[in-house]
Amino acid sequence: MPDPDPTATVAELEGRRLRLTHLDRVVYPAAGFTKAAVLRYYTQVGATMLPHLRDRPASFLRLPEGVDGERFWAKRVPPGAPRWVSGLEVTHGAETMRQTVVGDLPTLVWAANLGCLEIHVPQWRTRPETHDRLIIDLDPGEGADVLDCCEVALLARELLTADGLTAWPKTTGSKGLHLTVSLVETSAEQVNDYARQLARRLRTARPALVVDRMAKHLRPRRVFVDWSQNSSAKTTIAAYSLRARPQPTVSTPLTWAEVESCERAEQLVFSADQVAARVAAGGDPHRSLTEPAGACRLPG
Known part of the structure; x- marks a missing residue:
């Protein structure tokens, strides 16, 4: 046969x-x-x-x-x-x-x-009640783009740094950005509360640019900070994963220098071939994110 x-x-x-x-x-x-x-x-x-x-x-x-x-x-x-x-x-x-x-x-x-x-x-390993990551999901609404997400990401970095937290940026492989913080094991409730408060602080600081509610009528020309991605029931696209879009784009770990210097949205779109070349040339800019020594504690 x-x-x-x-x-x-x-x-x-x-x-x-x-x-x-x-x-x-x-x-x-x-x-x-x-x-x-x-x-x-x-x-x-x-x-x-x-x-x-x-x-x-x-x-x-x-x-x-x-x-x-x-x-x-x-x-x-x-x-x-x-x-x-x-x-x-x-x-x-x-x-x-x-x-x-x-x-x-x-x-x-x-x-x-x-x-x-x-x-x-998910943002947890073996027990949904205990998280070891905080995710800040920046999703541009209609009329906004990844450049707006970069602006919000830099503001978020300031707030996170003031709270003693180190954030690592990556593209979603679609339209937005993710910021990830490595945590010592922390209750899911505490992580979710902190994410919600951070989203509110970002919206208060830049109300013309940031929205922290999902309502569609609020989102045009703004960046939605989706704090609910820290729910134990939710998952986030993994670093280096392909996306199911017309082109083979990848959720790509970035350096903060790339976020700071971005002038065109196309600069933060990476194909599979480009990401493979980035890894071959420079390894993983987020390697410390996966190491226990890089874990932070939420304030309070």
Whole structure:
């Protein structure tokens, strides 16, 4: 019987065997970016990306046919997953499910081979009640752009620094920016309260630019500071994850110098190839974010 996928190949990564399929499938038609290119990208950045994923239950946006095809969220470890794929029991409402933990390169490539283009993680590791990250999500409304987000990010950095907190900026891979603070383990309630107060402080400081409520009529020409992303039930696009957009853009860690010097929105749009080159040339500008020594304490 002929092989239904003549492009399939068996690869070995870190002692794990993987059957990689449909390698010639065009995942991003507008860019001609194939599934083979997706797998190559995640292999190139894997060692750099993994510390941002380790020990966190992953939620995947799966697009098996590419960005123009069906898309759906996947949380459970799927039937037939290799035995070496790690998982974590997570309760969602009244339901408990086993979610994938992307802890090594074979698991990352296995997930990408299933069409998991986007990888999202929560701000906690093993217990939803205790967070080790604070996320400041800056989302530009209609008429605003990432330059406005840069302005808000710099103001947020001032407030965070005054509170003894170190923030790390990255693009969302879409329109906005994320600022991430590494925390010593802190109650989810305390983190959420601080994020809400910070959003209010930003809105008070720049009411013509910042909004801290989701109401659509408030958002045109302003940046929405979505403090609710710190809810234990929510996830955020992971650093170095591809995005399911027409072009293979990436949620890209930045330096503050890049935020400060940005003059055009296009300067903070990075493709998979560009990010792979950035990593090869300079490593991870957010490496300290993943190290215990960089963890901060919330004030009070």
